[in-house]
Amino acid sequence: MNIVKINVTVYGRYKNIAGNQTIQLDITDGNTLRDVIDVFVKQYPMTKKDKSRMIVTKNKMYSSYDTMITEEDEVSIAPPVVSGG
């Protein structure tokens, strides 16, 4: 099985949930940001309700879930943009 190791920086309450600001996720299936999110949510189920709306960046650039990634890429994940006032 081909495992892609992705370094992920997490923000906000995800830092508390993951216990660290930087984590490494093993992606065994697929090579997009969506696959990274899938593994993240599986590993930290408390983040599940945000799954479709997380702020995700690849190399500091906000990116769609379909964006392809490799082990060299730096991924960041933050809770969804909030809109109350």
Next chain:
Amino acid sequence: MTKDRYRRQALVRELGQNGQDMLATKHVVVIGGGGLGSNSANLMVRMGIGSIDIIDYDSVELSNLHRTSVFSEEDLGKSKALVLQEKLQKVNMNVRAKAINQRVTSENIRAFVSDADVIIDGTDSVPLRLLINEESIRHNIPWVYAGVYETVGMVMGILPKNTPCFQCITQNIPKSTMKEIPVLGSLPATIASIQCNEAIKILLGRHPKGLIIYDVWNQCFDSMNIQRNPSCITCGRK
């Protein structure tokens, strides 16, 4: 008397008397006078902005009082914008405070913000923020996004063509179906304070940096470094 009013603030090295004098020449437009907007307007008036327009079409409701400043029970049913103008004007007669009791639309936004040195986001909707964002990028007017939800607040200072815009960080948000957004009462004041810090810095020529995320319940304060998206439909380098 004016000097005495701001004496302690002008002592702040980052600001100084020059910064204080500069603030008095600036015009701020606050769009939305609820939890965020009332608190931000209050702070901007006290800190000595030159003039402030407060735009809101709604009236004060009982369910607003837990998270707003300035309003009291006697204001229930009155225009938020007018109450803010009247009360804040009494706080600081050196500031020109103006109420605009209207709904902001794509047709009228230009007239409301054309003179603004910075726009302060006190809204509670993504579509309205996207409208502010487009206007900001089109006419090169900085603005400061802020939003709250439960115990989480976010703030981002947006300097057109310099920093990421709101569209740069919101491309995949699905439409919200939530009728009432849950908010801890103390949160808007906290986030509005951070928003005003960013607004003051922009007014004094500093470049804002990244998306500030503050989860007050979990004691997480972060600044997320996000860069401009070259393919952003609003600010992209076409």
